[in-house]
Amino acid sequence: MIDYHLHLWPHGEADLEPTIEELARYVEVAKLHGVVEIAITEHLFRFSQAEKVLGKFFRRYPDSPMRRLMENYWRDHAKADLDKYVEVALAAKSAGLPVVVGLEVDYYQDKMDVVKELLKGYPFDVLLGSVHWIQDWPFDHVSDEFVQANWDSVGVENAWDSYTRSLEELSSSQAIDVLAHPDLVKVAGRYPAIPEEFFDRMAQAARDCKIVAEVSSAGYRKPVAEAYPAPYLLRKFKEYDVKITTASDAHRVADTACSFSDIKTFVTEAGYLELAGFKDRTLHTIPISGKSPVLS
Numbered sequence: 336m337i338d339y340h341l342h343l344w345p346h347g348e349a350d351l352e353p354t355i356e357e358l359a360r361y362v363e364v365a366k367l368h369g370v371v372e373i374a375i376t377e378h379l380f381r382f383s384q385a386e387k388v389l390g391k392f393f394r395r396y397p398d399s400p401m402r403r404l405m406e407n408y409w410r411d412h413a414k415a416d417l418d419k420y421v422e423v424a425l426a427a428k429s430a431g432l433p434v435v436v437g438l439e440v441d442y443y444q445d446k447m448d449v450v451k452e453l454l455k456g457y458p459f460d461v462l463l464g465s466v467h468w469i470q471d472w473p474f475d476h477v478s479d480e481f482v483q484a485n486w487d488s489v490g491v492e493n494a495w496d497s498y499t500r501s502l503e504e505l506s507s508s509q510a511i512d513v514l515a516h517p518d519l520v521k522v523a524g525r526y527p528a529i530p531e532e533f534f535d536r537m538a539q540a541a542r543d544c545k546i547v548a549e550v551s552s553a554g555y556r557k558p559v560a561e562a563y564p565a566p567y568l569l570r571k572f573k574e575y576d577v578k579i580t581t582a583s584d585a586h587r588v589a590d591t592a593c594s595f596s597d598i599k600t601f602v603t604e605a606g607y608l609e610l611a612g613f614k615d616r617t618l619h620t621i622p623i624s625g626k627s628p629v630l631s
């Protein structure tokens with residue numbers, strides 16, 4: 336197994352300077368769960384370099400309490416140094432730790448060229464792509480009542496449609512390698528009348544754009560209480576020959592490879608025998624049980 340979605344810093348907590356020792360602790364916990372390789376994938380919006388080029392992104396929407404909340408959230412997070420983060424991850428790799436260097440990149444409508452330009456000089460192994468907000472609405476902030484009340488004004492069908500359109504546009508941007516938590520829009524447990532219509536579009540986007548899909552245990556810890564993707568969507572990915580990674584989306588060491596025995600059963604029952612690993616943003620396969628070719 337691999338855990339290809341790990342954060343160093345919980346939301347709402349000040350980011351620290353990463354260290355090799357910290358990355359070694361993630362590897363240690365990962366190994367206890369049979370994980371042979373991890374990807375460090377902090378959010379792009381946690382770095383001051385992103386603030387410089389994307390900091391005004393939400394200004395495109397009319398001024399409102401939601402927009403101000405989103406702008407403040409973004410500004411509060413954009414403090415770490417991307418150069419230092421990459422430097423430490425590379426040093427961990429050089430020290431022999433089974434770590435690949437990644438980022439979790441959000442969808443910025445009409446600005447993915449700016450994202451690509453910002454990231455092209457960095458030696459990333461893998462870039463995850465996510466849709467965490469619909470316009471200026473961070474729908475996955477499930478413990479914020481004000482944010483969650485917006486589901487009723489937007490409507491479940493509209494929310495799923497907007498989310499899926501963003502996912503399609505993100506996929507075709509060619510800026511990312513893996514769709515993180517592909518059906519995150521279900522996070523609050525709000526399902527449309529016929530979710531299969533949306534799942535079909537998500538699976539088609541991954542297939543047509545040759546993007547890998549992430550299978551994540553993070554959904555078990557949310558109100559929806561199921562893995563991302565839903566069983567129907569995972570079956571579609573398999574049918575379309577979309578490759579997968581496995582991930583915990585942990586925001587602290589202790590959650591590394593969380594619920595991975597369930598994830599292993601989930602993916603093997605769907606017919607997957609191997610996972611997609613990445614080096615220099617190039618895909619290679621890793622058997623679900625066994626050692627990573629990168630390490631041997």
Ligand SMILES: [Zn+2]
Pocket residue numbers: 439465467515516
């Ligand atoms: Zn995410």
Ligand SMILES: [Zn+2]
Pocket residue numbers: 340342439584
């Ligand atoms: Zn994440």
